[in-house]
Amino acid sequence: MSWKPLRVLTPRSILPASAVMLVLAAGAAAHANKPVPFGDRVAGPGDAGATPVNSESLSSADLDLRVGPGLEAFHKQTGEQAWSYRREGAEALYLAMAGDNAIVVWDDGMVTSVRPGDHEVRWHRAVPGLADWLRGDGEPGADKRTDAQRKALAKQRAAAALHTVQRDGSPWLALVTPNLTMGLRDADGDLRYNDRPSGNCVYDPLRTVHTDYAVLIPRTCANSAGQPVSGGITGYRLDSNGWAMSTGPAVSAKVLDRSRVEITDGPIVPPKVYDTKAAAPETACGSLDAPFAAVRPQGGCVDPAADPATPTAPQTPAGADAAPGAPADTDAPAGDQPDAQPQ
Numbered sequence: 001m002s003w004k005p006l007r008v009l010t011p012r013s014i015l016p017a018s019a020v021m022l023v024l025a026a027g028a029a030a031h032a033n034k035p036v037p038f039g040d041r042v043a044g045p046g047d048a049g050a051t052p053v054n055s056e057s058l059s060s061a062d063l064d065l066r067v068g069p070g071l072e073a074f075h076k077q078t079g080e081q082a083w084s085y086r087r088e089g090a091e092a093l094y095l096a097m098a099g100d101n102a103i104v105v106w107d108d109g110m111v112t113s114v115r116p117g118d119h120e121v122r123w124h125r126a127v128p129g130l131a132d133w134l135r136g137d138g139e140p141g142a143d144k145r146t147d148a149q150r151k152a153l154a155k156q157r158a159a160a161a162l163h164t165v166q167r168d169g170s171p172w173l174a175l176v177t178p179n180l181t182m183g184l185r186d187a188d189g190d191l192r193y194n195d196r197p198s199g200n201c202v203y204d205p206l207r208t209v210h211t212d213y214a215v216l217i218p219r220t221c222a223n224s225a226g227q228p229v230s231g232g233i234t235g236y237r238l239d240s241n242g243w244a245m246s247t248g249p250a251v252s253a254k255v256l257d258r259s260r261v262e263i264t265d266g267p268i269v270p271p272k273v274y275d276t277k278a279a280a281p282e283t284a285c286g287s288l289d290a291p292f293a294a295v296r297p298q299g300g301c302v303d304p305a306a307d308p309a310t311p312t313a314p315q316t317p318a319g320a321d322a323a324p325g326a327p328a329d330t331d332a333p334a335g336d337q338p339d340a341q342p343q
Helices: 017-032 130-135 147-161
Strands: 040-043 063-067 071-075 081-087 092-098 101-106 110-115 120-126 162-165 172-177 180-185 191-195 201-203 215-222 228-236 243-247 252-255 260-264 272-275
Touching: 063 092, 081 110, 092 147, 092 162, 092 172, 101 162, 130 147, 130 172, 147 162, 147 172, 172 215, 180 215, 191 228, 215 252
Parallel strands: none
Antiparallel strands: 040 081, 063 071, 071 081, 092 101, 101 110, 110 120, 162 172, 172 180, 180 191, 201 215, 215 228, 228 243, 252 260, 260 272
């Protein structure tokens, strides 16, 4: 840059107008020849350009969505192809729904969201380290895998990496790899959190589970010799703080319903049930904390003071005769019956 004031610049230092026009024209040509971002290509049947459709007349419920080599959509009523979404140089491995939107994991580590009704690609997000983990290069025995085994492994890991949380009215998704987990809001693909396991620990995507409220990711920690010595489970939510639990290295989680997960930590420690909606564990029956529990076991607890061997006399309305041999009314749980009146 010249240090002279603008008023004393010589004509030789000023860019000619023709050169300016040449630069602008070259820039416009380069922009026109710029490849489609992320290699996206949405086409109709026979590679024809996909015609925009009215989202009110077509939805994900009207379409059969499949993956491979891209995201393919077929009309459920006729079986005819509606459109296809493909990315140049990439292959779709796994599909999951987040509300009405389709989330696709690609073999190059990209994750995309597509609205099936009008086949709009809503957002893209690259996940660091995902492509390497999907391929499994450098792992023991990797050089002996056949092409079919490599593809099967990549699809299995893609399914383990993506977890969609349907949280009422505001779905989100988590991406899990051994060394990183990310939480994305489906509305716009915004990154809401990212976390790495501490120390000599790694996440285990293959043991990861999710409910309609949270994602639970087991982790394993190793000593200097590489032997697993401890573990844990980390729970992630998008609307509140997560939580962590120390466990053994072989802990497992099993989804019971939309919110509850059973956590098993070996043959000695009794299984625990964690409510991901309340973000609290269920308090076991008979515990001293039971009267103050934030989450009680479904079905309630049996009153230990009640003797199940002692039959309860049936209640009969005033003026009505009880039927001979009528069974006692046991529909109401213990504790809901009125106290006996003193005689």
